[in-house]
Amino acid sequence: MTDDWSEPVANPAERLAAEALIVDVDGFEGPLDLLLTLSRTQKVDLRRISVLQLAEQYLGFVTRARALRIELAADYLVMAAWLAFLKSRLLLPPEPGDDGPSAEELAAHLAFQLERLEAMREAAARLMARDQLGRDIFARGIPEDVTRNRIITYDASLIDLMRAYARIRTRDEFRPFVMDRDHVFTMEQALDRMRGLIGYAGDWADLTSFLPEGWDATPMRRRSSTAAHFAAILELAKQGQVVLRQGETFAPIQLRRRDGA
Amino acid sequence: MTGATERTLFEAPPMGEQERMVEAILFASADPVTVAELQSRMPHGCDPAEALAYLRKRYEGRGVHLVRVGDAYAFRTAADLGYLMQKESTEVRKLSRAAIETLAIVAYHQPVTRTEIEEIRGVAVSRGTIDQLLELDWIRLGRRRMTPGRPVTFVVTEHFLDHFGLESARDLPGLKELRAAGLLDNRPLPGSMQKPDDEDEANTGQSELFEDE
Amino acid sequence: MTGATERTLFEAPPMGEQERMVEAILFASADPVTVAELQSRMPHGCDPAEALAYLRKRYEGRGVHLVRVGDAYAFRTAADLGYLMQKESTEVRKLSRAAIETLAIVAYHQPVTRTEIEEIRGVAVSRGTIDQLLELDWIRLGRRRMTPGRPVTFVVTEHFLDHFGLESARDLPGLKELRAAGLLDNRPLPGSMQKPDDEDEANTGQSELFEDE
Numbered sequence: 001m002t003d004d005w006s007e008p009v010a011n012p013a014e015r016l017a018a019e020a021l022i023v024d025v026d027g028f029e030g031p032l033d034l035l036l037t038l039s040r041t042q043k044v045d046l047r048r049i050s051v052l053q054l055a056e057q058y059l060g061f062v063t064r065a066r067a068l069r070i071e072l073a074a075d076y077l078v079m080a081a082w083l084a085f086l087k088s089r090l091l092l093p094p095e096p097g098d099d100g101p102s103a104e105e106l107a108a109h110l111a112f113q114l115e116r117l118e119a120m121r122e123a124a125a126r127l128m129a130r131d132q133l134g135r136d137i138f139a140r141g142i143p144e145d146v147t148r149n150r151i152i153t154y155d156a157s158l159i160d161l162m163r164a165y166a167r168i169r170t171r172d173e174f175r176p177f178v179m180d181r182d183h184v185f186t187m188e189q190a191l192d193r194m195r196g197l198i199g200y201a202g203d204w205a206d207l208t209s210f211l212p213e214g215w216d217a218t219p220m221r222r223r224s225s226t227a228a229h230f231a232a233i234l235e236l237a238k239q240g241q242v243v244l245r246q247g248e249t250f251a252p253i254q255l256r257r258r259d260g261a
Numbered sequence: 262m263t264g265a266t267e268r269t270l271f272e273a274p275p276m277g278e279q280e281r282m283v284e285a286i287l288f289a290s291a292d293p294v295t296v297a298e299l300q301s302r303m304p305h306g307c308d309p310a311e312a313l314a315y316l317r318k319r320y321e322g323r324g325v326h327l328v329r330v331g332d333a334y335a336f337r338t339a340a341d342l343g344y345l346m347q348k349e350s351t352e353v354r355k356l357s358r359a360a361i362e363t364l365a366i367v368a369y370h371q372p373v374t375r376t377e378i379e380e381i382r383g384v385a386v387s388r389g390t391i392d393q394l395l396e397l398d399w400i401r402l403g404r405r406r407m408t409p410g411r412p413v414t415f416v417v418t419e420h421f422l423d424h425f426g427l428e429s430a431r432d433l434p435g436l437k438e439l440r441a442a443g444l445l446d447n448r449p450l451p452g453s454m455q456k457p458d459d460e461d462e463a464n465t466g467q468s469e470l471f472e473d474e
Numbered sequence: 475m476t477g478a479t480e481r482t483l484f485e486a487p488p489m490g491e492q493e494r495m496v497e498a499i500l501f502a503s504a505d506p507v508t509v510a511e512l513q514s515r516m517p518h519g520c521d522p523a524e525a526l527a528y529l530r531k532r533y534e535g536r537g538v539h540l541v542r543v544g545d546a547y548a549f550r551t552a553a554d555l556g557y558l559m560q561k562e563s564t565e566v567r568k569l570s571r572a573a574i575e576t577l578a579i580v581a582y583h584q585p586v587t588r589t590e591i592e593e594i595r596g597v598a599v600s601r602g603t604i605d606q607l608l609e610l611d612w613i614r615l616g617r618r619r620m621t622p623g624r625p626v627t628f629v630v631t632e633h634f635l636d637h638f639g640l641e642s643a644r645d646l647p648g649l650k651e652l653r654a655a656g657l658l659d660n661r662p663l664p665g666s667m668q669k670p671d672d673e674d675e676a677n678t679g680q681s682e683l684f685e686d687e
Contacts, residue, residue, distance in 0.1 A: 029572065032596020075597075101664035109664050112656075116594055119657040124578035126647045133637045134564040136556035138289035140549060144338060144502035146515075148348050154397055156356040156364070158425045162434060164358070165365035168381060282558055284537030285551040288501075289562045302558055324497030338498040345499050345515050 031079035034058065036114050046115040051107035052090045055083040086110070183220045185212070190228035191235060198242055204254045207233060273306030276315065283312045293333030359390045364399060368421070368430055372403035372414030391415070399424065486519030489528065496525040496547075506546030506636055542641045544632040553639070567610075572603045577612060581634070581646055583658055585616035585627035590660060604628075612637065 028034040038057045039049050062080045065072055089103030131137050197210055207229060208216070215225035233255050236242045242255045273279070282303050287294055299309035313334055317327040320336075328337045338346065356364070363386055366378050378386050394400045403416035417430055427433065486492070495516050500507055512522035526547055530540040533549070541550050551559065569577075576599055579591050591599050607613045616629035630643060640646065652658050 029595065030597030035596075105664035109661065112661060113594075113596065116657050117596065119652055119655070120575060120578050120582065120594060123582055123646070123648060123652065124574045127578055127581065127638060128569075128574060130638045130640075130647070131553040131556065133550070133639070134562075136553050137639060138285070138551040138556075138559050138562050139504045140501060141289045141291040141562060142335060143504035144346055146346050146348050146502070151351045153351060153353050154356045154360075154393070155353045156361050158427070160356070160361050161365050161368065161425060164361040165369055168362055168366065281535075281537030281552065282555060285555040286537075286558055288538045288549065289551050289559050291562070302561070322494075324494035324499075325501045336501065338502050339494065342495060342498040345495055346502055348515060 031058075031076050032113060032117055034061070034076070035079075035110075036117055039114055046111065046118055049111055049114070051110055052087060054110075055087040055090075058083050059087070183218070183224060185215060185221070185225040185228040187228045187231045187235075190225070190232035194229065194232045194236060198236065198255075198257050202257055204245070204256045207253045207255060210255075273308070274304060276308075276312060279303065279307050279309070279312040280315050280319070282307070283309055283316055287316075287327070287334055287336050290335070293330040293335035295333045298333075356393075357390070359387065360393055363390050364394055364417075364421075367394070367400050367415045368417050368433055371416040371430060372406075373416075374406055374412040374414050376412065378415075486521070487517060489521075489525060492516065492520050492522070492525040493528050493532070495520070496522055496529055500529075500540065500547055500549050503548070506543040506548035506632065508546040510545075512547075541639065543636045544642060546632065548636065550639070569606070570603065572597075572600070573606050576603050577607055577630075577634075580607070580613050580628045581630045581643060582649065582652060583660075584629040584643065585619075586629075587619055587625040587627050589625065591628075593660075 028037065035054060035058055038061065039046065039054050041057070042049055042053060044050075059080055062072060062076065086103060086106050090107060094102060133139060193212065194210065208226070210229055211222070211225050215221045230253065233242055233244060233253075237244050237255075241258055243258050244253060244255050246253045274282070283299055286299060286302060296309050296313070299313075300307065303309060313327070320327045324339050324342055325336050326339055328335060359382075362382055363378055366381050367373055370377065370381065375386060375391070391400075398418055399421040400415045401418050403414040405411045405413055421427075422429065487495070496512055499512060499515060509522050509526070512526075513520065516522060526540070533540045537552055537555055538549050539552055541548055572595075575595060576591055579594050580586055583590065583594070588599055588604070604613075610633075611631055612634040613628045614631050616627040618624040618626055634640075635642065649658075
């Protein structure tokens with residue numbers, strides 16, 4: 001896979017030092033990318049890579065970069081710290097009672113990460129090498145667009161129709177924005193009414209007996225019609241058409257047609 | 262041209278291969294392609310005219326034809342399959358309130374004039390509403406009223422009865438039934454419902470009705 | 475159902491005719507057409523899947539091929555004739571290495587979260603990289619992961635398959651080998667979860683690693 005690292009290297013250490021100086025850190029896409037590049041100098045299958053050697057290579061790289069006052073991003077330093085830790089763990093025998101992951105496991109995981117990244121890079125290269133649409137293979141040049149005929153149909157059900165009709169026919173009773181005057185009897189109405197009725201009032205009669213049918217059912221209607229009729233008879237009295245009397249305060253008001261009127 | 266001498270070194274590809282080339286070029290090209298252009302794009306020694314003739318034959322009777330457009334060539338879907346290039350989608354919309362109310366008035370009061378509809382609705386009826394109902398074939402023109410101005414009247418159609426599942430406009434439920442069905446508020450009614458007219462306008466000639474339109 | 479009786483009233487067109495229909499529809503479209511859409515555009519009782527099989531055979535070895543893209547089908551020029559088509563080639567936007575790698579990771583590991591992509595690449599994935607791939611319509615959002623935070627996942631699109639000439643994501647080159655090698659596994663860092671108990675395997679791997687020193 002990466003064994004064909006073309007240039008022959010006489011002295012790996014020298015070669016590596018030169019490489020580290022040439023390669024700008026920005027040229028790497030993160031510590032893992034740098035590690036993968038470094039691992040290639042080992043000229044072995046990634047499965048057989050020496051993680052210890054790789055850790056040393058990386059730490060050497062970081063040291064030289066610092067000597068050259070190259071600013072290293074934090075993640076490079078984090079990786080350096082982790083590799084330094086891994087290196088010491090790999091070199092020293094495990095402490096008895098240490099129940100964390102073994103150095104070998106950590107090293108194996110790093111090797112796995114490198115192998116996986118390498119595999120993805122190869123997969124990406126293979127993907128991009130495929131025949132691509134618009135470059136190697138082509139779609140229809142004169143697509144005949146499908147004409148989309150949208151037919152709009154209007155629908156209504158019998159219920160809709162009936163509701164609509166019911167709405168129109170009951171509109172007179174349904175006046176949401178008008179003050180409800182159903183329970184209001186106006187003086188004009190009462191006057192009209194009384195003018196028609198006084199002809200029959202030859203004898204004293206209670207005002208309440210003149211109230212229209214249905215207007216004594218609720219207090220509101222009774223009050224409204226009583227007030228309207230009271231005002232109406234006052235008007236008629238003023239015009240000299242009726243005579244009024246009341247025995248005492250709050251006693252029934254009585255009226256009769258004025259004789260000769 | 263650097264390729265000129267090189268080209269003569271190679272034999273022209275077999276006709277079957279040339280046919281493939283023409284097929285691919287015509288397929289992918291955004292415009293019809295002339296023989297000259299085919300020639301310029303194919304390897305030296307090719308005979309696009311001959312390849313075109315073979316290809317044309319190959320596509321005879323297929324769903325796609327090789328057609329000549331001016332002095333150029335292109336693939337086109339067979340004319341008899343044009344109907345496959347259409348996609349019909351039906352969108353059902355609810356009638357507007359104005360339309361459904363107008364329709365209801367026509368149904369319950371037919372034959373009814375526009376002025377009468379407006380009186381009943383209490384608002385003007387737009388030309389568009391009437392047109393829509395005419396277009397839907399739910400109302401049509403009835404007899405002219407024998408009143409000054411001889412206004413046209415509207416009546417519902419057979420199609421309307423069909424759509425609403427009615428045998429005749431007389432089957433429309435009355436207000437009492439509407440109330441029983443819970444479609445009306447339970448309030449006293451001002452005056453009784455008007456029965457639909459019994460006038461028979463089935464044979465009304467429509468030609469004369471359009472005269473004043 | 476009303477359609478059931480209707481269907482039996484009409485015979486489906488003969489298979490040759492159905493083949494023509496599929497041919498015409500696919501030829502006319504630049505984008506792949508699904509079997510369901512073919513079905514909806516063809517007369518009742520047609521079997522587009524069978525017609526497609528015949529048609530595919532018919533175009534084998536031609537300059538234009540019938541290819542499958544996910545659940546859809548399209549005609550595409552034969553790859554070996556790409557050199558004739560320079561005129562049609564569209565300028566392909568140069569993708570960054572990050573974008574190409576991210577695309578490959580999405581394709582091979584899908585559905586994959588952004589964190590997983592970053593784990594594999596060992597570096598943060600920039601918003602722009604994801605946006606570019608989304609814009610190209612090569613990746614799209616998949617289902618949310620049912621893990622804490624419910625992170626979104628990315629998957630490749632049909633358009634991706636179409637672009638790279640893949641019938642399905644299963645046909646990605648080397649997919650089987652990568653899976654067999656365990657390179658598509660999402661292995662956590664040891665110690666971040668439970669300790670692997672297969673010590674023997676770890677030792678073998680490790681001893682091999684030491685040999686090179």
